[in-house]
Amino acid sequence: MVGVDFGTLSGRAVVVRVGDGAELASAVHEYANGVIEERLPDSGVRLGPDWALQSPQDWLDVLRHAVPEAVAAAGIDPEQVIGIGTDFTACTVLPATADGTPLCELTPERPHAWPKLWKHHAAQPQADRINRLAAERGESWLPRYGGKISSEWQFAKALQVLEEDPETYGRAERWIEAADWIIWQLTGVETRNVCTAGYKGIFQDGRYPSRDYLAALNPAFAGFTAKLTFDGEPVLSPLGGAAGRLTAQAAEWTKLPEGIAVAVGNVDAHVTAAAADAVRPGQLVAIMGTSTCHVVSSDHLAEVPGMCGVVRDGIVPGLWGYEAGQTGVGDIFAWFVGTHAPGYTHEQLTELAARQKVGRHGLVALDWHNGNRSVLVDHHLSGVIVGQTLATRPEDVYRALIEATAFGTRVIVETFEGSGVPITEFVAAGGLIKNRFLMQVYADVLRRPLSVIGSDQGPALGSAVHAAVAAGAYPDIRQAAAAMGKRTENAYLPDPARADAYDRLYAVYRDLHDHFADGRLLHTLRAMRNEATA
Structure with missing residues (x-):
């Protein structure tokens, strides 16, 4: 295929x-x-x-x-x-x-x-x-x-x-x-x-x-x-x-x-579920790249605030498929390195950031540099970084941005579960899974194990899985995914002490999230920018 x-x-x-x-x-x-x-x-x-x-x-x-x-x-x-x-x-x-x-x-x-x-x-x-x-x-x-x-x-x-x-x-x-x-x-x-x-x-x-x-x-x-x-x-x-x-x-x-x-055509995120053999109810697949898309199937219909949609047969025929997402993740890291950290690489900043204890940088960021897809659904929101001083270093901000995207994912997971869609397994896919530090931050912030897809080309592999069904090699997506998909279960485990520390930071993130959610301040700044560039 x-x-x-x-x-x-x-x-x-x-x-x-x-x-x-x-x-x-x-x-x-x-x-x-x-x-x-x-x-x-x-x-x-x-x-x-x-x-x-x-x-x-x-x-x-x-x-x-x-x-x-x-x-x-x-x-x-x-x-x-x-x-x-x-x-x-x-x-x-x-x-x-x-x-x-x-x-x-x-x-x-x-x-x-x-x-x-x-x-x-x-x-x-x-x-x-x-x-x-x-x-x-x-x-x-x-x-x-x-x-x-x-x-x-x-x-x-x-x-x-x-x-x-x-x-x-x-x-x-x-x-x-x-x-x-x-x-x-x-x-x-x-x-x-x-x-x-x-x-x-x-x-x-x-x-x-x-x-x-x-x-x-x-x-x-x-x-x-x-x-x-x-x-x-x-x-x-x-x-x-x-x-x-x-x-x-x-x-x-x-x-x-x-x-x-x-x-039949498909979406990159949704097709990746088959590549990870994560097509059963409760298995959330996060495709983490320039942005992140979160997809999960369920055997029942629920209305989840701020989601991108719930669609019957939308991921796997016979199940309700839910989608959420973050419009900026890898793009945010690339923006920071490209514009605010001259002379540094992602690898250097990751190594420096990984040496810090949780909270050492004194920062919390909102991951809205490309707007917010879930749960606020407002693409005219913008990024916020709080707590900077004259002692703030590039690696401090870089780590805070990584943590912000993890906090954004936690909001999504909590919203799913609070709306009656339990998440039984968190499966990570996409280019960012190569960053082991980032993956560990996510495990600690989410307070749950992370499974990892067994392919560097998740969407393309998922498309091949669907093609195998279309060609008649397998009777349905579930059987094709079981034979052709792959993932490593519990590849990252949360550290209890770091998870406790992240709970405190997450509480600050939620306060900022809710304070800026109405867009009153951030929309005003965006309007001024657009007027000045017209």
Whole structure:
């Protein structure tokens, strides 16, 4: 099997043995355009604050380069590959014509014609209106998202396009997640997966928000769901299903056999649960990288404040899948090293920070440098660091930032459990698990053991697991995950003394968290910044 993971800055492909999940080889292709945050490629058109776009050509280049390179490195005959699966960041969404052509290829000078990356947060005003109106009307779907829709999701981003560039909105015959668009390119057939529709597209109980509700937001928005459906009917494909077969053109890109199975699209975080064989109720998987996404399945429905969503069949068919997240984790550490610690590396700061006793730096930080996804669902919040003095060193702040992200995760775990969704196992995945100090901090802050995924390419491996099901090698995701997924249980154990000390720091964090949660002060500062940069 081949699994392909489309990330924020690059795409990676991994070749996996069907029988036991052994990873034979992998390859990475860096996006030429990376994250488009300041100016559009070629035209140089300037973007506003909080924008984040991507180029579809970068995604296709992953198919052209990473997949053939991984297969060649594995030393296998491409004819041995029986299926391919993919995953994507989300909500990364784009406007397209009826045949799937991205509008940015037709009008590249228009910012709203480009795909909006998951961390595009410029639609916060639209998200605020969506939430306020839904609460006023008592919309039944709102509690499924913890009471707030994120500015990252499909509807807020689409409403922003309508209100800021109605011509582009009108030309967009399809509004589609990149997770589904890439499958369209591989199979030649448009499909929509149940995961992104449920978590990012407000699809609950067999329907999208009503036409009446959308018209109340903006009369021109009333027919928006026609861009998501097929002749007005939502048709969603189950996870682990076959979306279609690899076309001749896609076979030429990937150098894989034409006609092999292509799995239904999926989200990077959600597919990682299968890679860790963590698809049973209560197993929370935290995919820790530039941001962190927390996913957990349950056999019952509960309404959890501030969650990204709860979706039937959203992670594993037959279970309710819950999602929460933090919009900045690794990005926060990278920001600090890149802008505030010249001459230091992550490794040096980690080593210095690890020598300290808990609380030695006298600092507490709020991990909101890229906004707050859970549980406050406000991407116009910003980071806070309290307790700095003239004696504060770079390693002090670095450690405080690591601890802040652990505290943010603890808020999420406590909110789950306080709402009736017990967490029986915490499984860590993603690039940050390589930092042993960081992992130990999380174990101590959470006061619970941490299991660790047994793969450096969790999403890509998870996509290969789903592809194995789509190709018929396994009857369902649970059995495929049991055979191909892997994790080390209890890899990190909490130290009672450090955990006690962190309880005291966490109490301060919660005080700060609740004090700044309404955004009164932080929103004012952001507004002043935006006015000054306009």
